[in-house]
Amino acid sequence: MTNTLFDGLFADVKPERAFAEIPGEGDVPSRWYTYAHIEQVTARFAATLAARGVKPGDRVAAQIPKSIEALMLYLATVRAGAIFLPLNTAYTAAEVDYFIGDAEPKLFLCDPKSLDGYIGIAEKYRVHLDSFGVWRSPEVSAGTFFDFAETQAGTFDTVPRDPEDLAAILYTSGTTGRSKGAMLSHKNLLSNAETLAREWRFTEDDVLLHALPIYHTHGLFVASNTLMKTGGQMIFMSKFDADAVVKNLPNATSMMGVPTFYTRLLAHYGFTKQVTEHMRLFTSGSAPLLAETHREFEARTGHRILERYGMTETNMNTSNPYDGERRAGTVGFPLPGVALRIVDENAQPVTQGEIGTIEVRGDNVCQGYWQMPEKTKEEMREDGFFITGDLGMEDEDGYVVIVGRGKDLIITGGFNVYPKEIEGVIDDLPGVTESAVIGAPHPDFGEGVVAVVVGEGDEDAILSALADKLAKFKQPKRVFFIDALPRNTMGKVQKNVLRDEHKDLFV
Ligand code: AMP
DSSP: BBBHHHHHHHHHOOOOOOOEEOBBBTTTTEEEEEEEHHHHHHHHHHHHHHHOOOOTEEEEEEEEEHHHHHHHHHHHHTTTTOOOEETTTTHHHHHHHHHHHHHHOOOOEHHHHHHHHHHHHHHHOOOEEEOOOOOOOHHHHSHHHHHHHSSSOOOOOOOOTTTTEEEEEEEEOOSSSSOEEEEEEEEHHHHHHHHHHHHHTTTTTTTEEEEOOOHHHHIIEEEEIIIHHHTTTEHHHHOOOHHHHHHGHHHHHHHEEOHHHHHHHHHHHTTTTTTTTTTOOOEOOOSSHHHHHHHHHHHHHHHOOOOEEEETTTTEEEESSSOOOOOTTOOOOOOOTTTEEOOTTTSOOOOOOOOEEEESSSTTSOOTTTOOOOOOHHOOTTSOOEEEEEEEEEESSSOEEEESSSSTTTEEEEEEEEEHHHHHHTTSSEEEEEEEEEEOOOOOOOOEEEEEEEEOHHHHHHHHHHTTTSGGGSSSSSSEOOSOOOTTTTTOOOOOHHHHHHHSSSS
16 A cells, blocks of 8 residues: 555655755755655654644645745645645735635644634634744744754654545635636646656756746645656755745756746846756746747747646646747647547537637546536546646647647746735725736736726725735735726626726836
């Protein structure tokens, strides 16, 4: 009996090999992790989870800053047979309240700084609350999960888990404004890591520069699982910082990024061809990479960024080829094991070159939404295809092109923002009659959130009222007042008209 994901990820790796370098910051020196350290630290963490009463199938929620220990917590949770539930560090207490109430975790780990603010939530839902602690600060770590783990043995009997058992729940924003928890099984995650490792030619000689957040599928699964599956090494950075990335790239062979990483690197004076000479692969995803960025990057470095397409619910679906043409403005071909079709509003396949909704099926697709069987039914067809809600087409050579997003999803800095959620919060403010939230093209973030409000008040009042109600990335960058929202004859707000009016706002 094995633990499908944990044992599967590390089946072929060598314990003595380096796993991660955590570059020093300020007066803190660099640290190194080997694959043997993963084994020991996850054993200590898994034993601590068990001591906290976590049983197989329980959820473990964590809202903690990015650190190598946070990554170990994910692996330890899987190893203990439980289900990992990472939460965006930008979420406010009001947002966290919803996730804890919905997921009903056994244990909720937070940053020591946030502990006091979460005691009420923990009592309300009868969840065990612990601060996670920080490796390098004994005074902050005293009494924390991390501190307790230090006292545990470095061995743990890994809990067996079947391919269909859940390994993680990742919340996505819902079009109705309510977030939905995508239920990801051991098989979903392991199969995608194996596919990506093979397709993108990862080996144990790779050094991946890891600058993505790890509460999202891109940094947690696409980057970390793929690299660990091959026994390679990471340069593990706490966040994306262009100076630090430029400094560390000469020691790396590969980097996975969102489009914003690439526009920021191109704007950095130190980002030269020389800096990337040792690199073999740059990938991009989570939001559309402008063809212009693709071309500018190649002109500067000689590297063609490999763009891929996926989502929280499906892991990765398509990828440009490693060998062969990486076509700018496209997301390539369906990955091996992924069936992809593009259909019209009657669920009939469209012809090549025609735009339709993208649907996918394969081991990569999640089991549905946590405690939302109705939503699962709405988005999962009877033949197993998942309706992504993305609009796309296949070009003359079969490359998939994403032409837009169904509905009015805004992607800012790689994060999804659903207008309806923001509108609901604004509409509840005193003096506001109604509002419409749209995305306006933004040179740095891809899109910037803009609110158009009917009612009394001013921009500053709205912005300050939203400051503690919404995560920073969801807050509007600008607020405009208007007498009435434009509507069509059916009474629907014409967001395209608003988008048109504000298309030059940030550019
Ligand atoms: P998330 O669940 O946060 O990963 O967001 C998934 C959504 O991001 C997809 O449904 C797409 O709308 C969008 N997305 C991901 N990758 C790409 C890409 N390469 N090009 C365009 N949109 C993308």
